[in-house]
Amino acid sequence: MYEASFYSKLDKHQVQCLLCPRNCIIEEGKFGDCHARRNRNGILSSEVYARIAAMETDPIEKKPLYHFYPGSQITSIGTSGCNLHCNFCQNHSLSQVNNRKPAIPTKNIQPEQMSELVDTNTQSIGLAFTYNEPTVNYEYMLETARLVKMSGKKTVMVSNGYINPDPLHMLLEYIDAFNIDLKGFTNEFYRKYSKATLKPVLETIKRIAKSGNHLELTNLVIPMGNSDEETFEDMCKWIANETGKDTPLHLSRYFPRYESTQYPTPPELLFDLYDIARSYLNFVYLGNIATEIHSNTLCPKCGKTVVERTYYHISTKGLTTDGLCKNCGTKIFKHY
Ligand code: SF4
Known part of the structure; x- marks a missing residue:
């Protein structure tokens, strides 16, 4: 125990x-x-301390993090359980566990051992806590992240943002980069689809932004769920005002999973929302969809393409070696 x-x-x-x-x-x-x-x-x-149910070395873009050491690989781990219960969960086999379902096979990897594995993996820039909600594995995450950072590598948390302020405060010292899932922008949506509330997620996002740690946001676009254009526009305005217009926003295409039978997000809807988001935010990306231009990074000053992405292949031909736009010298990436 x-x-x-x-x-x-x-x-x-x-x-x-x-x-x-x-x-x-x-x-x-x-x-x-x-x-x-x-x-x-x-x-x-x-009950999930050091019980690792999934472990891979992934492209950092898969988290998704597009502005944090682009093109690198990161060791990624998950346990089981989640404090939200989204009926559309895209990873429900790990997240929505309970007594009535068979136990998930896990491997016991203590923090020291995990940190050593990450340290000796020369392909990996560090460790990402992801796949299921890392908050429910808080103690392990905190200790392992501390060790990983001591060894000079990076730490990432991919989260729903549903965490109380005090534990978040402690975590900010040990996690370098966050991707927070902002699932919608009404309390009604959170109540109906995730059995949760919106305000704590917004508070988490504001606190991370204030801390100066790296932050990107993801919004899974569900047709007839959270895709109302006015509400979506309010969300983009809120992000621009509260965390800054340089906060990368990933709009992800939804597919029916778990208990949700809603049809997949039509590409046209994603393109429309992309245009709305781009009028408030400098860095907007579409995910889970093959697209020529919507996953590239454009320089917000001169408009030139600085990073081209095709799935997880990236070309940084438009960038200098220290993350500046080659054309006009604007700083694009702090972590490069
Ligand atoms: S309050 Fe604690 S036990 Fe309850 S869902 Fe949240 S993390 Fe789990």
Whole structure:
């Protein structure tokens, strides 16, 4: 058993987890809503600590992070469980676990061992916590990220942003780059499709932006779900105002998965939303779709293409070696 951080004992039988905005009150022997934390004899235990269910070396663009060491590879790991329950989850076999489903096979890799694996992988710039929601594996992530950073490599968290301010604050010291999934821009959408609320996600995004750590955002566009143009435009305005117009926004094409039977996002819808987003933000990308130009990086000053992407192949011919636009000298990438 690995004792969780961020919880309080309410009485002999109940504990309250304070890691994410659900603040679950958990009875003796029961799991929290994420199914990753359990009350064992009045102690909150992380049930997924060091239990690695998926591990790959991926292109950093796959996270997606387009402005953080473009063209590099990163070791990527996931456990199981999630504190959101999106009916359209694109990775539900890892995220939506419960007592009624067979246990997922895992490998026990302690933080020291993981850090060493990353350190000796010369192809990899560091470690990304991804695949399922890393927040539910908070203690392992914090300790492993600390070790990885000590070895001089980079750390990444790909998250739904549903985390309380205090644990996030601690994490900011050890995670270099975040991709936060902003699933929609109404509370109604979060309630209906993810059984959650919007405000904590917006707070997380603002806090990361304020910290100065690298931040990119992803929005999975679901037809008839979160694709209303007015709401989408409000979201883009909010991003520009709160995190800055240089925040990269990834618009991802949805396909029916898990409990959702909605038809896939029509390409025309993505192109329309791309145009709206580009009128507020300098760096907008389409993902999960073959497109000639919508995944390239254009210099916001002179308009020249500085990075060309075809799936995960990238060409940085338009950039200088220190991340400036070759044509006009504008700084494009801080982390290059
Ligand atoms: S992390 Fe899990 S147990 Fe803790 S409050 Fe969130 S959903 Fe509940």
